[in-house]
Amino acid sequence: xxxxxxxxxxxxxxxxxxxxKKREVHLCEDCARKHDLIPDEQQDxxxxxxLQFLVAQSRDExxxxxxxxxxxxxxxxxxxxFRAQGRLGCPADYEVFRTALEPLLxxxxxxxxxxxxxxxRVRSRLKASELTELRALLDAAVxxxxxxxxxxxxxxxxxxxxxx
Amino acid sequence: xxxxxxxxxxxxxxxxxxAEGDVVVSTRIRLARNLADHHFxxxxxxxxxxxxxxxxxxxxxxxxxxxxxKYVDIAHLETLDRQFLVERQLIxxxxxxxxxxxxxxxxxxxxxxxxxxxxxxxxxxQVMRSGLSLDAAWEEIDRIDDMIEAKLNYAFHEQFxxxxxxxxxxxxxxxASVMLHLPALGMTKQIEKAFKALQKINLVVRGLYGEGxxxxxxxxxxxxxxxxxxxxxxxxxxxxxxxxxxxxxxxLARTALVRESRQSMQDRVARAIGMLQSATMMxxxxxxxxxxxxxxxxxxxxxxxxxxxxxxELFLHSQPAHLQKLMGETLDGExxxxxxxxxxxxxxxxxxxGRN
Numbered sequence: 001x002x003x004x005x006x007x008x009x010x011x012x013x014x015x016x017x018x019x020x021k022k023r024e025v026h027l028c029e030d031c032a033r034k035h036d037l038i039p040d041e042q043q044d045x046x047x048x049x050x051l052q053f054l055v056a057q058s059r060d061e062x063x064x065x066x067x068x069x070x071x072x073x074x075x076x077x078x079x080x081x082f083r084a085q086g087r088l089g090c091p092a093d094y095e096v097f098r099t100a101l102e103p104l105l106x107x108x109x110x111x112x113x114x115x116x117x118x119x120x121r122v123r124s125r126l127k128a129s130e131l132t133e134l135r136a137l138l139d140a141a142v143x144x145x146x147x148x149x150x151x152x153x154x155x156x157x158x159x160x161x162x163x164x
Numbered sequence: 165x166x167x168x169x170x171x172x173x174x175x176x177x178x179x180x181x182x183a184e185g186d187v188v189v190s191t192r193i194r195l196a197r198n199l200a201d202h203h204f205x206x207x208x209x210x211x212x213x214x215x216x217x218x219x220x221x222x223x224x225x226x227x228x229x230x231x232x233x234k235y236v237d238i239a240h241l242e243t244l245d246r247q248f249l250v251e252r253q254l255i256x257x258x259x260x261x262x263x264x265x266x267x268x269x270x271x272x273x274x275x276x277x278x279x280x281x282x283x284x285x286x287x288x289x290q291v292m293r294s295g296l297s298l299d300a301a302w303e304e305i306d307r308i309d310d311m312i313e314a315k316l317n318y319a320f321h322e323q324f325x326x327x328x329x330x331x332x333x334x335x336x337x338x339x340a341s342v343m344l345h346l347p348a349l350g351m352t353k354q355i356e357k358a359f360k361a362l363q364k365i366n367l368v369v370r371g372l373y374g375e376g377x378x379x380x381x382x383x384x385x386x387x388x389x390x391x392x393x394x395x396x397x398x399x400x401x402x403x404x405x406x407x408x409x410x411x412x413x414x415x416l417a418r419t420a421l422v423r424e425s426r427q428s429m430q431d432r433v434a435r436a437i438g439m440l441q442s443a444t445m446m447x448x449x450x451x452x453x454x455x456x457x458x459x460x461x462x463x464x465x466x467x468x469x470x471x472x473x474x475x476x477e478l479f480l481h482s483q484p485a486h487l488q489k490l491m492g493e494t495l496d497g498e499x500x501x502x503x504x505x506x507x508x509x510x511x512x513x514x515x516x517x518g519r520n
Contacts, residue, residue, distance in 0.1 A: 085206070105334070115398075
């Protein structure tokens with residue numbers, strides 16, 4: 001059996017039964033430790049942490065069902081269809097299904113944030129907003145008489161401007 | 165559309181002239197792009213696909229490139245012609261036979277650039293180079309991408325980067341693949357060991373014709389997997405490092421083979437030439453394996469009676485669609501294997517395997 005958080009073999013198996021409902025958790029030692037489920041030496045099992053983990057899990061399950069039924073207002077694709085086919089329907093899906101996609105992207109790429117090339121129109125917009133922000137910071141630094149900060153900000157503005 | 169003018173040519177990826185050509189056959193970089201405010205291909209109806217195709221066709225055929233691009237309407241192409249383009253690596257198998265509706269591809273005469281329209285993503289740009297040439301391929305594709313972007317709005321998200329139909333491509337949308345010829349690692353059974361190192365750093369190994377294809381003739385494609393959170397330059401650096409490592413293993417294995425078993429290597433190559441010259445039936449896979457031995461013999465300077473250009477040409481011409489075009493008729497099963505053997509015999513008729 002594999003750990004449900006990563007792909008390591010699961011060595012920690014927890015079962016609880018509440019209201020005749022059985023819930024199971026299978027984790028590897030590292031993940032169990034991360035969730036505070038393994039007691040440190042001489043300590044008792046961390047019952048609150050365990051409960052919290054189980055509750056969060058069943059909440060996740062409900063959320064999953066809710067998102068499966070959700071349809072993109074732009075292209076009409078449901079998340080369940082994406083799950084079955086592995087293809088999204090339109091660019092807006094990335095925003096519509098963001099909460100479900102982010103954990104997936106994290107698993108595939110170990111990241112959820114793009115680094116690298118951007119279209120020119122985006123690059124110049126990013127640069128413009130960066131400059132506005134730096135100038136505001138510079139003003140604030142001058143007003144607050146933080147001259148060292150102001151000098152550093154001025155250098156950054158100059159280099160950003162000359163890079164254009 | 166008559167594609168027969170391509171038949172006698174080799175295409176950029178088989179030219180055999182690039183850097184590290186003894187081990188690296190070719191370098192290929194592709195970018196996946198989609199238009200903003202349009203459904204992805206799989207969610208588009210015929211009308212929407214036609215609109216995207218028209219838009220992108222106009223755009224790519226009017227690019228100010230130093231080489232003209234020829235546009236091929238894939239939807240109206242014969243099955244054999246589609247297969248022919250797949251064998252030349254100008255289009256994907258998906259574009260040829262899995263997808264439907266309006267779709268096309270534009271490529272240059274040297275077959276170094278190919279732009280596919282209405283693939284899994286609306287635009288798939290591809291640049292090919294002979295040998296190991298990641299930087300040059302990136303510079304070229306980056307430039308073409310900029311030119312297209314100046315005319316059209318790509319689907320781009322500030323957090324997720326270039327948006328693609330499949331989340332495995334989102335971010336840079338870049339897949340860089342290097343095709344390697346690794347006969348000595350195959351022969352000495354070290355290939356598994358060499359590829360284990362790859363899995364650790366998220367690179368993928370595939371056969372000659374992409375996803376799911378068998379690695380016949382000791383050809384392997386190595387490509388990056390991660391497209392989100394790693395810049396194009398960083399991804400290319402990762403690949404480059406691994407390629408250099410594998411090249412080193414392959415060359416060490418080749419040197420050891422020549423040092424320890426020169427005679428049997430000579431024999432292996434001579435037998436391969438002999439088989440190609442005399443068999444009366446030949447499958448495409450067997451042809452690949454035999455030509456692989458001949459290619460190795462050439463690079464080890466064991467034998468030189470079959471020039472590299474001819475070996476590369478035979479690799480391509482012995483593929484099913486090329487063979488049928490050369491023969492001028494549709495052939496299947498046994499008839500094709502007979503025709504292939506006949507073609508190989510005729511091309512290698514004047515070669516004397518006992519010369520060295």
